[in-house]
Amino acid sequence: MTYIAKPKFHHPSLPKNALGYTHRDYEGKVSTLCAGCGHDSITASVIEACYELAIEPHRVAKISGIGCSSKTTDYFLNASHGFNSVHGRMPSVLTGANLANRDLIYLGVSGDGDSASIGFGQFAHSMRRGVNMTYIVENNGVYGLTKGQFSATADRGSKSKRGLTNNDNAIDMVAMALQLGATYVARAFSGDKTQLVPLIKGAIEHQGAAFIDVISPCVAFNNHAGSTKSFDYVREHNEAVNRLDFISGRAPIHVDYDPGTTQVVEQHDGSRLVLKKVSADYDANDRLGAMNFLGHHASKGQIVTGLIYVDSEPEDLHTHFNTVDKPLNALSEKELCPGSATLEKINAALR
């Protein structure tokens, strides 16, 4: 780790967003991860996305579990709410927070161990319930904190740093999220911020369960020949289906790409996502097609990245519960205790 604090000085001509903040204002403490860790690039991408969206940091709740990935919430958005929970329990803590205060922006940060092993069930239920959140898995395929054992997302046949071959099948978090009903599903690579930053912005704006699987090489234990999550391997096998040029708001969109090369996804709130297609016949609105596409390419050893699926009419947990618009934590005693007459009525209805 680095012992000195990152100097406060910044480039004199650094641009400012609508709030008057530079991207430096969205930073956190200096990272204590290994030098070169892919997670630090994801941190930088979260910072960039929040800066570009001009999000007020105090309107964000960043919640994580345990692991290298879960440490990263300390490295961005110093002025946000945060909760570093028990191993694998980020989704339930986040769900609770979301129920209590639906007005915040929820950012769940987890890793492949935290989400695909100990927290697998938690991950599954937050997706199927449609919790309005951005769920980022910083996926490096190894248990870095315990010196590089295969994690549940390590590909079958890939080799560990010490030369052992992984004989277990891998969990594809993206395929799981699709199956479990996530309404915004993407995969990205920490080494390509031009792809990752717009995907995070899209996920934050998405009003439903948004899941991003970010392949993030572990430079200490999983960046060697034989690994399928190394910088070199991912760069060679990256099969991007599209490029998301995110455009927020309801302003008319001017798309200057050739017809047939873009897909515009209009969302429920009127905002639009503009996808620049890389794979010509790929339709990001087709959940079943996406699952097929994934399986097909995975069998060829390719890593599909981009916005894989988006539902333009997402529903979230609060819709399912039919909760009031006002955050529950803002309700007064008068609204929460409507009196014995009302209680009588409810009891009567249940008899």
Add this chain to the structure above:
Amino acid sequence: MRNTDIAAPDYFHKVVDCQWACPAHTPVPEYIRLIAAGRYSDAYMVNWKSNVFPGILGRTCDRPCEPACRRGRVEKDPVAICRLKRVAADYKDDISDRLPKPAVIKNGKRIALVGGGPASLTVARDLAPLGYSCTVFDQDPKAGGMIRTQIPRFRLPETVIDEECNYILDMGVEFIGGKRIDSLKALLAEGWDAVFVGSGAPRGRELDIPGRKEAAANIHIGIDWLSSVSFGHITKIGKRVIVLGGGNTAMDCCRSSRRLGGEDVKVVVRSGFEEMKASPWEKEDAMHEDIPILNFLVPKEFTHENGKLTGVVFEKVKAEYDAKGRRNLVPSGEPDQHFPCDDVLVAIGQENAFPWIERDIGLEFDKWDMPKVDAKTFASTNPKVFFGGDAAFGPKNIIWAVAHGHEAALSIDKFCRGEDVSDRPVPMVEIVSQKMGIHEWSYDNDIAPDKRYRVPLRDKVVALRDIKAEVELGFDIELGFKETQRCLNCDVQTVFESKLCIECDACVDICPMDCITFTENGEEADLRTRLKAPAMNLTQDLYVADGLKTGRVMVKDEDVCLHCGLCAERCPTGAWDMKKYLIDMTHADDQCRTRHQSAA
């Protein structure tokens, strides 16, 4: 863009803005680190080797390094480099045994140096230890030239001048004071092996307007007057004084006047306040001593009564710019103004004057009637005669004279050894990694956020009472240390090795100044707009490296890099390293050097 050739000695030299800007190329960050470590004598010697007069320059240098200082681009004010130099001089131990000894074996060559100022003394300092017999001639009784005659004592105590001039004279240099050279022809006839002309720019420019002759008794030429004050020939001046001119000499004149009885002293300049030639800090010092500076006033006439000066009439002007952006001062149409006064000091410029150089000795003069001098070798068209300091290219300042002196000494040495004077040995360059451990460097890479510290001043009432009382008290050890911490160690270079890079972006993410970008290559103008933070300072280079696996290039904008080394700390493969770059300029004693050296 093409791959940056970091092996070229100039590339990293330019990154050390202060050193690059210094005419003598003093390794500034190197001595600032030594001061921080409390090694004042070592810091002094680093200075002494480059600029010969650290104690003098630490008080009076025109400091071209400071406007160049990177800190001034990162925050508001540059590091107080000049005043730190004084810290080294003030707190050093006795360094006399570290100076070159008089040569035991003389080489038989005799060099005459005309003028005892900084240029000549630098030549003597370089040549005497090599065995040359150097003889310095000066019209004044003591060595130092303009350092002694024109800089007032309240800015530069005589003890400092004596000390640093004597370091050179004690190397067996002969000083003949009170002797003015009236004929170069006669001097050459004395059989010197070479003659160095470092006679300065000794003639103050005259102001020939009505009343000049009639009121002559109370109208003085600035530099002559300062010289008389310096030698104690003049000890008082009238109560009301007008100083004409806007350069540093004018500032010295007005401040000296305040100490010799001037109560109502003002400076009047033709130009606007902003365009004045005086350094900003000298103007500030003058105004601090209650001296107003009035601008856009052109002197028209000296008024007088019964042969005594009564005042000066000025015409009010304004600046107009023509199509080419050239400034013209045109009458504003306002009525002329009359300022009554008892004395006038004219400090409107200095000129070279060579009435003592005959025109038939093979020394050519140009169309401005100035000797033709080679800008690199300082040789004239007479192979035996060399020039330097103000005598070479007109009035500059001490640090330029020192730089000229070093180059001229090298030429004289080459000439006396029968070598080609125009063949200049390249400087010696050393570049060494500063890595001590995983996140440990041999320099302090933590960036101090402190603003520039002010130098404490003597109380104004006390200072104005005594012309010899130094106004600036200098940093004490604690303040000096704090100021050293503001230095960004720009000589510790970020060096990139493409072969080792895995393009993980760690350096890009950690860089506090957004200096580093990995992108597709392009032409420089295009590339400058595509970086993480646009590189709009065209005076600063882009460091470009290709050879990356993805085919992109690494581009680093050198402009506002803090040299904090975080890129190297966060690099997992050691593709970035922090390497200290030391360039050692070639002086006359470095003749054995070969021509082809490289930085890396």
